[in-house]
Amino acid sequence: MTEDRPTPTGPAAPELTIVESRVYRGGNVWSYDPSVHLVVDLGILEQYPTDLLDGFTDQLIELLPGLENHSCSRGVKGGFIQRLREGTWLGHVAEHVALQLQQEAGHDQRRGKTRAAKGHPGRYNVIYGYTDEGVGVAAGELAVRLVNHLVRAEEGFDFDSALEVFLKRAERTAFGPSTAAILEEAVSRDIPFIRLNSASLVQLGQGVHAQRIRATMTSKTGALAVDIAGDKDLTTKLLGSAGLPVPKQATVRGAEDAVAAARRIGFPVVVKPLDGNHGRGVCLNLESDDDVREAYAIAREQSRRGSVIVESFVTGKDYRCLIVGGRMQAIAERVPAHVVGDGEHTVSELVDITNADPRRGVGHEKVLTRIKVDRAAEGLVREQGFAMDQVPPQGTMVKLALTGNMSTGGISVDRTFDAHPDNVEIAEEAARMVGLDVAGIDFICPDIASPVRETGGAICEVNAAPGFRMHTHPTIGEPQFIARPVVDLLFPPGAPSRVPIVAVTGTNGKTTTSRMIAHIMKGVGRKVGMTSTDGIVVDERLVFKADASGPKSARMVLQNPRVDFAVMEVARGGILREGLGYDRNDVAVVTNVAPDHLGLRGIDTVEQLADVKAVIVEAVPRNGFAVLNADDPLVRRMRRRCSGSIIWFTTSEPGSSVRDFVDGHCRRGGRAVVLEPSDKGDMIVIRHGRRAMQLAWTHLLPSTFGGTAMFNVSNAMAAAGAAFAVGTGLHEIRQGLRTFSTSYYLSPGRMNQVNVNNIDVIVDYCHNAPGMKVLGEFVERYAAAKAGSSDLGKISRLGVIATAGDRRDEDMRELGMLAAQHFDVIVVREDERLRGRRRGDTAALVAEGAKNAMAEGARCRQVEIVTDELSAVRHVMARANPGDIVVVCVDQHGVVMNELETMTKQAQPGTHTADSLADPDLDPNVMSAAAQVSGEEATDQDLAEHDAEEPEPVRS
Known part of the structure; x- marks a missing residue:
């Protein structure tokens, strides 16, 4: 810190701005890992490190207390806070805030650095890691806004509201618990992954070794098995035919048919959609015709094909058995959504208290789902003798759902090691009968520790793509690492996942x-x-x-x-x-x-x-x-x-x-x-x-x-x-x-040699001075070898040269100077894409360099400018004599090669040269399309995302 710094009064207005943002999706010049790169300009804030901003540090810590865990360059907890109090610049602060915001969203990111931009006082390169690139960029933008707000309050800006919006965005793009568990296991085994869409479709591995997952459905999951599991009636018949315990059931398409089926089966019954999921539309323990009619309407609404199942009600606890690769891996007891009375709060208040648990979120975004109070839940509460505004006695359990699905707010208890071997065998056989590699078998029985064939019970469902969170994050009990057998299924131990x-x-x-x-x-x-x-x-x-x-x-x-x-x-x-x-x-x-x-x-x-x-x-x-x-x-x-x-x-x-x-x-x-x-x-x-x-x-x-x-x-x-x-x-x-040769087939545009009417033509991508230097040296040796074996007398060397418009003026002149050392005649052309230059400017600079070299005694005798590529090729070929060497530095090699082939055929009708290019790619119409791909139209798709630099010569 210098002694002439401003006194601690603060700037008149915050000026921290993001000049440029970039997302690196792999190793880069700043980091080995994917990173977000922000170029920020501090403006007047360059004069105000944090120790000169009254109250800045305390306010920042109050809003983001997690910053106290940042070690920064000190390497110890609280190191960043020390830096804040001693004085650090606000670009560095933005880096740590962006990292902490991602931590708040559940993304464990700790990598970051801030470096001054050379030649730009007040500008800094802020680099930090990310898990999801959209969330990473949003974190940087919110971090800059927060820093400015703490310097001078922004009217209408509420950080808590902005943070909530940011967190909701992170939740929308985050992987669900099941996908995240599989990816965590894959990363621990050094298996790479690529996200294929904005949801949960992910590729594990590379190339020929790649496998795909969507949540817990894998590349090895059969479509037929998924269809069977989705048809609950067919599933029950298949399991019953194998002698497995299943409830009696019937498929109906009308309310009265449902009542009739319930009477045949015997009350109480269950009514559920034929092809539903996540427990939606399932109505349990129905004991009258009216109950069945009402339940039919609910189940019909959730059925995609309009069919509803009526089955016998099996009493007992709800267990989910997870089968992976034909073997049982985890069992969870699912407890329906409920609250427990404390003698002080109403049912509604108890629901709010339960939903305040940070583990609960909307849908599958977190390990638990918030309890939703709807008409069905209120009715169930009334059946238990309570009202939503009534205070239940202490210790009384009040159910808000009949099914134990996690998606309806239920909780789970791990019972993996309590299951009786007979029950495990039944669950594994059920998965094999349906044909699923990853299956969730829903058991209803008094106790999973006792054989169901003796105590009663049945398999009520077989689920494809079962959720993992009840096993990986049980409310009670030890978590089960069930992602391991799934990854084993896709990549058996020792199997490769990467291509060289x-x-x-x-x-x-x-x-x-x-x-x-x-x-x-x-x-x-x-x-x-x-x-x-x-x-x-x-x-x-x-x-x-x-x-x-x-x-x-x-x-x-x-x-x-x-x-x-x-x-x-x-x-x-x-x-x-x-x-x-x-x-x-x-x-x-x-x-x-x-x-x-x-x-x-x-x-x-x-x-x-x-x-x-x-x-x-x-x-x-x-x-x-x-x-x-x-x-x-x-x-x-x-x-x-x-x-x-x-x-x-x-x-x-x-x-x-x-x-x-x-x-x-x-x-x-x-x-x-x-x-x-x-x-x-x-x-x-x-x-x-x-x-x-x-x-x-x-x-x-x-x-x-x-x-x-x-x-x-x-x-x-x-x-x-x-x-x-x-x-x-x-x-x-x-x-x-x-x-390997430099023929057009194996190496298009790189040192392709064509004989056109006894003129030796070499087509190459040479667009820079270093390339021209080695190309010129080759021309010298090649011309000397050709002259030694030729009786045609003196061999002239003609060159068509060009460079990209985004190079420096001195680079363009140097290209011309080097070319003048090796060619007798130079024709300067221009690329189709000018890259910010006016037509003719680039060619003029290249020609200027060649003429300067000629003035100093270079080999070149004449320099001409023909900006259009094909016109330049025709012009140089018209000037060449048999035995000469012509080197064409191309932009659109396919168009040029097609033109040279046309010249050969015109001179020798009905014949082909030894290197005749009878290639469908050289059709003039196709070449026109190729020219567009390498020109303006390509910017819409790939030239915008790929490098804009020119293809280089064979050396390049």
Whole structure:
């Protein structure tokens, strides 16, 4: 604290505002776990830490006493209160209030941090964990409002009312007790889950191992069994045919038919809907015709199909037996909703006192349900000799419902270990007869500890999707951990729940590396799901065409039931926007980090960009691997962030400092992929400790263009390291790399080579300066090799180049300068999406950089601007002569490849080139649609949620 701070008078008005909010659904730059990120601006409050705000701390503690449990950075209970009294800034206060608000809603969240935003005095990054993202965001908004209110009271703001609204919202979106119990057990076993809707439909596990639950109904629950359990008449007949004790019953569709059935069965009887649930419409102990007629109307209203059951009334206590996988797991005695007189309060007052129990809520939101007083309850009270405004004697039990359902306000008593073995066997047989994997068997008998065949009793219902809360949270007795056998049913001990995930990132190289890894794993029989900037590919089928390098695409892959291996291309923008979208990856591959997309989303330096890319390295578990480029200093530093093992890959020559570093790693038992030069060429070698295993000659890999494309050599080494990390055999890795080519089928838009009328055309996604540097080096080597084997004389090099409009001006000029070093003629075009620039501005900056390089003696002779992509391609092809090399850096690769194919066919009617693209994807109409997907229309669906950055070249 400085001495020139304001005196404790407080600001004129509160100014804490939320500038930006973001929800991370996986690991992110701030946390390993899902988090809410608020950028808040304190305004004038930057000058007022909490010790200068009179009464602020005391008022805050009075409203949220739970803050006293926050340890904060002190690490002890009450640490945050100490910070408040010593003086801390209000952004930090908002973080803790947001966490405590979630605690009030029953969400146990304690993770959070607040950091000043660099370059923006008074702005802070507030990050805190969440259980439900909607509740988490709402907690942050209410926290900011409360802090402002305590600084200067907001007219009309009542915190208690606002808190009640917040809690009701949390209750609406929260999982019910049954679902929550299963998910808690799944998480304890490291089984991941994905919520599939706003209710209780949840996927447990990933890909081919996935199972689904909806409350206590599972993927293994048969639809036929559910239908049988829903038909109470059929259920009773099936159980009766197996010799199980069931009441006499009849199905009727009219009041008089019900009376007749009751007379045949014999009074007293029960009337209930044929296909009801939760005890709704059930009327018990009916002893006259009039009672049956009245009960019929009630039951008919709750029957979906209009049929009503009349059955004999079995006297005794109400027991629910839970059967999971054919075995009894828990038994609860259900006591109907009631109050017990104290000699002071009326029945109505006793109900209010009972409902004030914090364990009681509306419906199934809490472990107990509030007692509802309706006409039926009032009538039942009168039958017991009381009125609602009458005071019952002390100790007198007054029932408010006949059935013991928890949903009508009943309570439960655990009787799991009291049941007689005969009764357990009967309940298990009933579940098997109906065919349910998870069943609730309702027993009525004098005592579950005595055999019902001797004492009397019967099974009155078999329920599909039975509630768990009477077992997990009994009012009396020990809770039973019944979620365990349910999860055992879905994932037997030792059964996998996760698919291997390989995450690939880097400035350049990630798309091709991802495709190489997917190709290798396809060769060993895996059903690979892959996300990339081109779309989502499942088992070599393009199922979604768009920039799919974001977290939502990752979740789409993990939800696909065919996928048993996932390869995720992870882009910078997706990490910054939503995090990874999953909790961890088994292998992380980082190809390189170079200046690109700087100046966006707060990333201004290449070191900050490296921190973003390192998120996938931090997501590697202790038994996982990070495959890192040892040639890149920024990537080398990421080793300190990895909990698992490191596999280095390097193209450095033996004897270099980088190679010495990698050799030392291997001598200590580590793994690496290196190049061993010889007079026959470069050999890719996998090293594990002191063991060296030769993989392949670089010039024999189709993707390397005879070894001249060093960036693809590096990509192949990264892919080999990743495949080796997941246990793939050496032969399978070698075969995968030998059969992976840069044809349009295997690697669309990445170094696709097409011969158009004897002009060598290479189509690639190169949109940044680092990519242009390695592409230019390839052009030099490729042109030299071609000139040595050609008798056509001088070979010219022509390039069509472009960059995205959201890059910095200096990045655009640098792209042009680098291109001018390697091409004789440059045609500058623009992408369809301008990204905030006016048409022609981006091209002008790129051309300016090329012309500056020409003035300094660069190779380039001429620079032209043709902004439209197809027009630029036609223009450059018109200028090229046979034998020349044309490099087209594309935006819409399908459209460009279709145009090149058309040029070839026009020159040679009825013939096809060796790489002819007779592909339905190249139909002009389809290409037009593809252009839209990668352009404006895609923003409505996926470009808004996926990364907006450009697909990168094969290195990228």
